[in-house]
Amino acid sequence: MEKPTRLALLKEIAEFLNEETETYSMMNGALKYLIEGTEFTTGWIFFIDDVGQHELVSHFELPGALARDNCKYMSEGTCWCVQAYQNKKLTKASNIINCSRINLANRAHHEETNGITHHATVPLRSGEELFGLLNVATPYKTTYSEEDLELLESVALQIGSAIKRIILTDQEKEAARISERNRLARDLHDAVNQLLFSVKLTAHAAQGITKESVSRNAFNLIEDTSQQAVNEMRSLIWQLKPVGLEQGLVYALKNYSEILQIKLNVSVDGLINLPSPVEENVYRIIQEAMNNTKKHANTGEVKVSLTQNNQYLTIDIEDMGNGFNMSQVNLNYSHGINNMRQRTKAIKGTLDIKSIENKGTNIHVQVPL
Template identity: 30%
Template sequence: MTEQAGMQEMYTLKTIAETLNTSNDLNLMLDTVLGKLLELTGLTAGWVFLIDTQGEYVCISDHGLPPALLHNDKEPMRCGSCWCVNRFRDGRLDNAVNIINCKRLEDAVDHQWGDTHDITHHATVPLRSGEKMLGLLNVAAPGKEHFSDSELALLQAVAYQIGSAMERMRLYSAEQRRADLYARLGEYSRSLGLAVNECSNSDDMAKKVVQLLGQHYDWPFVALLSQKNGSFMVQAAHILGKFEMPTFSELSPERESHMHRVIDTHRAMVLAAMEIQEVSALCNTRLPMSVLASGLAAPIPLSSPGETAVLVVGLGSSNGFLQADREVLDALAEHITASWESLRLVYKRRELTRLEERNRLARDLHDSVNQILFSLSLTAKGAESMLSGSLQLHPAAEAMKDIRSLSQEALKEMRALIMQLRPAGLESGLLSALQEYGTGQGLQVVVHRTGMRSLPQSIEEGLWRIGQEALNNVRKHAGVTSAEISLHLSDHEAVFIVTDRGKGGAKRRDALPASSLGLSIMRERAQSLGGRLELVSSTRKGTSVTVVIPLPSESV
């Protein structure tokens, strides 16, 4: 190599190095450096392929392409394959080489796509950073069929510079992405903390978790999967900016196994394109690969044994910062778990507050009204004894007897009310508590239960109150001393039935008279739980009260 050629090579490398440091935008940097390389080497055309680990390629930059390669919006550069790309995929392209004939140019000639500017050959140089292969740099000139060893060595040196700059930009962009994701994490955590106080149950919490993720992050797909009876179902989803409530569809056994592995590893795991596409399909949505190319799944362990959720997010093909998203997803899972525990504590605090207020009211009623009724009953009984002891029956004696009877009935009702305000026995189960309550009311209660799932505390307490009122109605109006209670539990609802074989004749719920306060309260309690109450009563055939309450997802 002559001294002048050596100086020219040094000048080229220096200029390329300076050009590479002018921008942190990959596309702009490649366009600029490619143009400068062609200018310094006297070549006329060049293009850069980025090739991922799956062998998929994209022409990210080009300069001076002949019309034949510009055909139909650069279709020859986007479709098909060629010798250099195939060799790169096979791992057989380690250094700069001459291409004997360019297949893309040959195809352009065969299909008469346009002028090739007499370009038939090109040099191909692998772009790499250390052992990491990034893509290909191709350069050509009209009539040039061979590149000398010195030219290939210069191109190889330039390719190393470009590869190092690309890796630097990737790391810089990854850090920017990570910083942005963590900044959003802080905003998301604050929003979720405020939303906890607005949630009344875990279903509301699941909706808020997903809605806020869709608002704060740019992921095209977010879904929360709940584990129910060993199967995973999508509980809530956010797809391309819109919140969705999917139908209950189960994952395939293979995907179920993958989700269990996610739970076992306790860390976020990568989902392939097929896996994330299957999850999105449960939401009746099929997103294209360009929108949903891969995904991540992270476990959300809950406090109750066997309860677990999985947070799934989808990533587009343009997202090249998988590790940053994976780290943030792990942090998000921890924040969501903590918020779920906060919801449980808020719920328990509300329940304790209600229980304390009921206990206070029960004490006040016992210490005031209950004692007054008891005193009234004793006074009426004493007055009745004095009046009935005379030789001639006093006219007020019968009135005193009625007063004593009414006061004793009122005392009995007050004690039943106090017992309702301070329920005891729910620790042993709803049906056992109602059976014990019926015994206290002089009723023989037979209970039946199907289904093994647990009831949320609010629903169990609501059914307890409805059951008490129904048993009170049996005692007062049915004219029998026995009743039957059934509780049927399925995945989505609880069916609670109280029946008797009394004289019947009760009004249907849609025709309740104003005086039917007990039945109105039962109906309101069922509606407050999102359910419905049905009453069927026939003269001399008895009465049946049926309550149907929807149940939230058991696992979340």
């Protein structure tokens, strides 16, 4: 199949990117267009955070040696291009003369490298904002032409602009969701919650009027059920809108634990002073963990440790409940855990879950500040 001209390829990629609304499918698709439309045979993308931590987020047609063990050689050890990127020495598309990771893969599995020995790299950027690196390679090729590098820079700029657009769109959607949640919380509090409370008071008053035992028992049941519904409604309102968060994260967590009727032990090391978006997402993560404990752990106690220094906020959430066998449970199908992962990712953090049957569950979150 004849390759498109470079101008036609850039147009195809631009049209594709303009229609994409999800970051990872966008990168996968753009990488596929680039590799299939050029003489490059493989490519991969790293996201890199502010402290230099990098994550392999997309790849296409990796040779067997580089794809082995969940792309082990692409994710571990030192890497010149990542270090140069972090030190702000990598500002444009460049030839990488000697890649330590490809060298390691070559030495271990030479027969599976498909002739890949060198690669080119280019930062993903939008304006002055950097997101990571786009790398490409071709068999038995050690340097890439100026035309190749210019094409890479154009594609990287397109991808970087698409990443920024998706981030801004997601922020707008999140702001709209927060506004709608707040509206629902107000409506539930002002209408439904007040009606339930009125039913409870009416049932209580009716018990004092009637002398007939069947009626008294019925009114008592109505009162108890109404109180349970009021408690559930308060919990729903708190999940929609973290009332009390303006008085601090610990205050809000303790108030929510009282609504859930579980015992919360909180330890704090350092001054917990967080930007509002980080604070709300951290609250939601811990809230989700507390909900899971209430529903599944068969224990009424949760321990939360919060530690903040100049670089990180570290959160450990622990219960001594049922736990579960991690080899037999697919965490990807848990709505609650996926919610925690999404919120952790939104604040560029990492989340690790460990659980042992009959010994409880520990959730470890680290957020860069």
